Amino acid sequence: MSITAQSVWNNCLNFIQDNIQPQAYKTWFEPIVAVKLSDNALSVQVPSKFFYEWLEEHYVKILKVALRKELGENAKLVYIIKMENTYGNKQPFTERIPSSNRSAVKSQDIDVPLNNKNPQLRNPFVIPGIRNVKIDSQLNPNYNFENFLEGDSNRLARSAGLAVSAKPGGTSFNPLLIFGGVGLGKTHLAHAIGVDIKDKYPEKTVLYISAEKFTQQYIDSVKKNNRNDFIHFYQLIDVLVIDDVQFLSGKSGTQDVFFHIFNHLHQNGKQVILTSDKAPVDMQDIEQRLLSRFKWGLSAELQTPDFETRVSILKNKLYRDGVEMPDDIIEYVAKHIKSNIRELEGAIISLIAQSSFNKKEINIELAKQVVEKFVKNTKREVSIDYIQKIVSDYFQMDVDTLQSKTRKRHIVQARQLAMFFAKKLTKASLASIGSQIGKRDHATVLHACKTVDNLSATDKQFKKYVEDLTKKLSV
Ligand code: ADP
Ligand code: MG
Numbered sequence: 001m002s003i004t005a006q007s008v009w010n011n012c013l014n015f016i017q018d019n020i021q022p023q024a025y026k027t028w029f030e031p032i033v034a035v036k037l038s039d040n041a042l043s044v045q046v047p048s049k050f051f052y053e054w055l056e057e058h059y060v061k062i063l064k065v066a067l068r069k070e071l072g073e074n075a076k077l078v079y080i081i082k083m084e085n086t087y088g089n090k091q092p093f094t095e096r097i098p099s100s101n102r103s104a105v106k107s108q109d110i111d112v113p114l115n116n117k118n119p120q121l122r123n124p125f126v127i128p129g130i131r132n133v134k135i136d137s138q139l140n141p142n143y144n145f146e147n148f149l150e151g152d153s154n155r156l157a158r159s160a161g162l163a164v165s166a167k168p169g170g171t172s173f174n175p176l177l178i179f180g181g182v183g184l185g186k187t188h189l190a191h192a193i194g195v196d197i198k199d200k201y202p203e204k205t206v207l208y209i210s211a212e213k214f215t216q217q218y219i220d221s222v223k224k225n226n227r228n229d230f231i232h233f234y235q236l237i238d239v240l241v242i243d244d245v246q247f248l249s250g251k252s253g254t255q256d257v258f259f260h261i262f263n264h265l266h267q268n269g270k271q272v273i274l275t276s277d278k279a280p281v282d283m284q285d286i287e288q289r290l291l292s293r294f295k296w297g298l299s300a301e302l303q304t305p306d307f308e309t310r311v312s313i314l315k316n317k318l319y320r321d322g323v324e325m326p327d328d329i330i331e332y333v334a335k336h337i338k339s340n341i342r343e344l345e346g347a348i349i350s351l352i353a354q355s356s357f358n359k360k361e362i363n364i365e366l367a368k369q370v371v372e373k374f375v376k377n378t379k380r381e382v383s384i385d386y387i388q389k390i391v392s393d394y395f396q397m398d399v400d401t402l403q404s405k406t407r408k409r410h411i412v413q414a415r416q417l418a419m420f421f422a423k424k425l426t427k428a429s430l431a432s433i434g435s436q437i438g439k440r441d442h443a444t445v446l447h448a449c450k451t452v453d454n455l456s457a458t459d460k461q462f463k464k465y466v467e468d469l470t471k472k473l474s475v
Contacts, residue, residue, distance in 0.1 A: 003037070004037060005037035005042060008034070008037055008067075009032075009042065011066075011069075011070050012066035012067055015062075015065075016063070019062055023279075023301055027298065028051070028054065028059065035080055040071045040075050042070075042075070042077055042078065045079075045080045045081075046080070046081055046082065048173075049081050050171060050172075050173075051081075051172070052079045054156075054159070055079075063077060082172075135207060137194060137206040137208060138209060139191055140191050140195075143187070143188040143191035144192050145196055147316065147320065148185065148188055149309065149312050149313050150309075151305050151312070152303075152306060152309070153304060153305040153306060153309060154185060154302050154305070154309075156301070158189065160173050160300045161178070161193045162196075164176050164197075165196035165197045165200065166200070168197050168239050168270075168271035169239075172297065173298040174272060174296070174297045175262075175271075175272035175273065175274050176193075176272075176297055177245075177276060177300070178300055178301075179276045179277065179278060179280075179299060179301055179302070180301050180302030180303065181304070181339065181340070182277065183339075183342030183343060184303070184305075184340070186243070186276075187243055189302070190241050190243055190275050191241075193273055194239060194241050197271075206239040207241065209241070209242060209243070210242070211242050211246075211247035211248050212244065214242060214254070215247065215251055217230060219253075219254075230257070235264045238270050238271070239270065239273070240270065240273070241273045242258075242272070242273070242275075244275060244276065245275065245286075246277050246283060249283060249284055249285040255290055256287075262290075263293075266293070274294065279429055280294045281431060281442055282430050282431075282442070304340075310334035310338070310341075311330060311331060311334045314330050314333065314344065314345075314348055317348060318330070318348065321352075323352055326362070329351070329363070330348075332364060332367045332368070333348060333351070333367060333370075336371045336374075337371065343374055347374045350370050350373075350374075351370045354366060382425050382426065382473060384422045384428060384433060384437065386473075387418055387422050387425065387426075388403070388418050391414055391417050392418075394414075395410065397411065397414065402437075402438070413455075415438060416451050417452060417466070418437050419433055419434070419440075419444075419452075420448055420452035421473055422436075425473060430445040433445045
């Protein structure tokens with residue numbers, strides 16, 4: 001086989017994939033296209049300048065090693081940066097429909113209930129003005145970049161957020177999807193991006209809204225027969241932030257309307273920022289066409305912060321509140337509350353409150369009591385290994401059998417049940433469940449979950465399995 005840019009790059013990718021986190025690989029290496037090979041220089045195309053800078057900053061070493069393995073000591077890597085913002089070039093992203101036109105469009109609408117004559121009042125976020133219709137951004141200025149501390153766990157999402165706020169609609173991160181578990185800073189970061197954009201581009205219309213509120217508004221608009229106004233309103237936004245899009249799952253009407261709004265905004269070079277508690281591959285009951293759009297831009301994960309980051313978040317919070325606390329207490333709290341920044345802050349606040357109400361000094365004893373309450377309240381999560389063990393025991397087989405490639409019905413069912421419970425009882429992604437239960441892919445896990453749902457609705461014996469196992473696995 002002759003050596004081509006593609007074959008060289010594929011070998012590099014294989015090596016890189018084995019050496020970095022899957023999410024990082026997906027984000028930073030899958031989008032790269034090998035373009036040209038001449039002598040010992042490989043040219044690759046990257047989606048943006050930010051992308052190139054990120055690769056240089058974080059992956060230059062591994063790229064060097066990989067490429068030298070393929071092309072020898074004198075190997076060179078040449079980046080080609082793809083033109084950004086192809087949509088925006090068609091129509092500058094600063095262009096907006098003048099507000100006078102907006103009212104004009106609305107007044108044309110004849111089908112308006114009498115008490116709703118004033119078009120400016122029909123949109124939930126429109127504050128009637130004399131000459132201009134202004135949209136309140138609903139942003140919380142207390143959630144900004146300055147107090148969103150950086151750590152390994154959020155570096156990618158935070159930098160991507162900064163890149164977006166420097167050039168809303170003008171980067172390849174459109175939409176920017178921020179995902180991660182509860183209390184890890186999704187809402188804070190989403191606001192911070194909006195706040196920063198408002199600061200840099202005061203003329204832009206920015207709107208923050210939770211997916212839940214968006215859904216409610218949509219339902220209301222259907223009831224009041226002004227669905228078009230609803231759509232029209234959202235199409236005027238320059239930067240739309242929708243928080244917790246997982247809330248849209250199963251709501252096909254709202255998904256449909258959001259799909260149209262999204263397309264309109266995206267095609268006009270407007271920025272969309274989304275947050276979700278799951279990665280796109282793990283979102284269920286979201287239409288495929290919408291999911292595929294979520295993946296157009298960048299999905300950046302907020303992971304659980306490491307110890308150092310937890311300590312600096314706490315110190316920063318105390319500093320801002322003007323409270324002093326000994327280092328050993330801060331470290332004690334940071335050491336014991338790991339998986340949720342909101343709880344971390346909650347524990348510190350409760351500690352301060354306890355000490356001032358009871359006029360007690362803040363000491364390790366008090367810290368222990370407070371932390372214990374927080375840790376107890378967070379439900380213990382069972383592990384996937386534990387689930388596999390319980391399910392195998394129940395069907396009197398060993399874990400290796402459960403994981404094996406066999407298609408024997410009772411083994412397949414046991415495996416599907418293990419996958420179903422792993423999805424239900426842990427926070428692991430479909431992909432990670434699959435890889436831990438016999439190295440299957442995420443689609444297999446999704447299929448297993450659906451099969452278990454179906455079978456337990458139709459098959460009595462199977463339903464009993466689910467009930468028995470639920471009892472055994474409850475903690
Ligand atoms: P989520 O939306 O992911 O559930 P939030 O954005 O509501 O989480 O964050 C929970 C709390 O943690 C908020 O008070 C937020 O200010 C704080 N927080 C999260 N990440 C950081 C960070 N990197 N630096 C400082 N505070 C943070
Ligand atoms: Mg939130």
